Amino acid sequence: MHETPEDLARLQGLLDDSYxxxxxxxREIVTPERRLSAEQVCERLEGMRLLVVATVTADGRPITGPxxxxxxxGAFHFGSSPDSVRMRHIRQRxxxxxxxxxxxxxxxxVHGRATVLDMNAAENKGFRDAVxxxxxxxxxxQWMTILEGGMYVRVEADRMLTFNGEGL
Numbered sequence: 001m002h003e004t005p006e007d008l009a010r011l012q013g014l015l016d017d018s019y020x021x022x023x024x025x026x027r028e029i030v031t032p033e034r035r036l037s038a039e040q041v042c043e044r045l046e047g048m049r050l051l052v053v054a055t056v057t058a059d060g061r062p063i064t065g066p067x068x069x070x071x072x073x074g075a076f077h078f079g080s081s082p083d084s085v086r087m088r089h090i091r092q093r094x095x096x097x098x099x100x101x102x103x104x105x106x107x108x109x110v111h112g113r114a115t116v117l118d119m120n121a122a123e124n125k126g127f128r129d130a131v132x133x134x135x136x137x138x139x140x141x142q143w144m145t146i147l148e149g150g151m152y153v154r155v156e157a158d159r160m161l162t163f164n165g166e167g168l
Contacts, residue, residue: 001042001043001046002042002072002073002126002130003038003042003073003074004073007073007074008038008039008042008074009038010074011038011041011042011074011160012037012038014074014157014159014160015035015036015037015038015041015160015161015162017159018159018160018161019035019161021159022161026161029163030161030162030163034163034164034165035162035163035164036108036162036163036164038074040164041071041108041160041162042071042074044106044108045069045071045100045108046071047070047134048068048069048070048134048135049068049069049070049071049100049102050066050067050068050069050100050102051066051067051068051069051076051078051098051099051100052064052065052066052067052098052099052101053065053066053067053078053086053096053097053098054096054097054098055085055086055089055090055093055095055096056089056093056095057089058092058093063085063086063089065085065086067079067080067086067098069098069100070127070130070131070134072126072127072130073126073127075154075155075156075157076098076100076110076154076155076157077117077127077152077153077154077155078098078152078153078155079131079150079151079152079153080150080151081149081150081151082149082150082151087151087153090114090116090153091116094113094114094115095111095112095113095114096111096112096113096114096155097109097110097111098110098155104165105164105165105166106162106163106164106165106166107161107162107163107165108160108161108162108163109159109160109161109162110155110157110159110160111157111158111159111160112155112156112157112158112159113155113156113158114153114154114155114156115153115154115155115156116151116152116153117152117153117154119131119147119150119152127152127154128147131147131152132144132147135147
């Protein structure tokens with residue numbers, strides 16, 4: 001885990017606030033015992049996790065697509081080519097929703113604003129190192145060209161909801 005105690009406290013506050021603001025129907029399904037704590041979220045989301053990310057077109061239509069998601073310091077991050085459709089949307093309209101849903105046993109959904117990251121900035125060194133630690137062993141040093149040519153964002157979540165259905 002890359003999260004600091006402060007990251008975990010901030011994430012737990014977000015999870016609690018999001019649950020408190022959830023509608024009746026969701027709270028009937030995601031009962032307190034089916035929620036994940038901040039620490040459990042971080043443990044379950046280590047490494048690369050597939051995300052479905054929704055962006056909005058210029059005429060207000062939602063569009064979704066898969067991304068490699070990396071949960072780092074209590075937030076989802078993802079990247080793509082700067083000229084991809086969804087990255088163009090994010091530069092123009094940064095509001096996104098993203099869900100990690102590997103099956104019926106787990107769901108993590110965030111709604112928020114995508115912030116473009118400068119992967120060469122000192123404040124993003126930890127995330128850059130985490131990305132390299134995931135992809136270089138898998139694809140080799142040539143993956144560095146993808147990192148250098150890509151656009152990466154962090155989702156600044158306004159809401160995050162979890163569902164833990166393991167053992168049900």
